[in-house]
């Protein structure tokens with residue numbers, strides 16, 4: 417199956433990036449969001465990011481309009497997915513919402529359409545079980561910013577078929593991304609490895625082992641990480657880090673994933689990182 421016709425549900429941070437790379441690589445994309453303003457903002461962001469790629473000479477100038485012409489927008493999910501061969505869902509990380517959206521996709525997308533989720537932490541097996549087609553449900557976990565980052569974790573749920581996996585792996589390759597096959601366990605590989613490191617860096621702050629700047633310096637200069645764990649946590653959003661740690665703590669049942677009390681305190685105080693101007697560091 418070629419999956420020429422795609423749909424992306426949710427036009428926020430991740431959805432606009434996913435629509436961008438699909439359209440740039442020749443796929444038709446129906447970009448869907450319940451909020452028409454988010455659709456306008458997403459289209460503007462995609463145009464700006466394509467301009468940036470033209471300036472950096474990573475794409476030809478003509479590629480911009482060709483990509484934008486392949487994107488249509490819709491506020492009605494049921495109507496937007498009627499012709500889709502592959503749907504990528506990128507709505508907020510709430511289990512009830514994912515269930516509702518996958519119910520709609522299952523009822524209205526063609527019977528042979530594949531349904532992928534960009535979820536960071538919700539079980540693909542569980543999402544598949546919300547549909548009548550669990551063998552066609554899979555995780556496509558992209559990374560932010562999508563046009564820049566070269567990885568997709570392709571997550572196999574308990575009932576995901578080999579054919580579904582093969583098609584999605586092919587699509588990821590066609591987007592110039594490296595697809596890594598991962599099994600459906602909480603946090604997949606990326607967050608399973610990353611979040612305990614971030615959490616431990618926060619414990620170091622809480623226990624006064626070192627100042628935040630110095631903890632990041634140890635990891636950038638000593639371990640050659642491009643960004644320190646606290647800068648990265650501020651970039652991801654401290655609320656998002658807390659949510660992911662809570663899911664891993666509960667679902668894996670191991671206290672090594674318990675969120676640091678300082679992380680909780682900062683989230684409670686509304687210090688969520690870059691997006692609020694204050695996290696472990698201040699942003700003007």
Ligand SMILES: NC(=O)c1ccc[n+]([C@@H]2O[C@H](COP(=O)([O-])OP(=O)(O)OC[C@H]3O[C@@H](n4cnc5c(N)ncnc54)[C@H](O)[C@@H]3O)[C@@H](O)[C@H]2O)c1
Pocket residue numbers: 425426427428429430431448449450451454493505506507508509510513517534535536537557558559560652
């Ligand atoms: N932000 C990241 O760095 C990142 C990285 C990897 C994966 N993810 C995952 O990607 C998903 C989306 O995250 P995001 O950061 O892009 O969120 P976001 O809040 O930026 O965007 C979500 C969009 O979904 C729309 N939406 C809400 N309900 C909808 C519905 N019923 N139908 C259609 N659209 C609806 C919202 O209007 C919004 O525009 C989440 O599952 C998240 O865990 C996020």
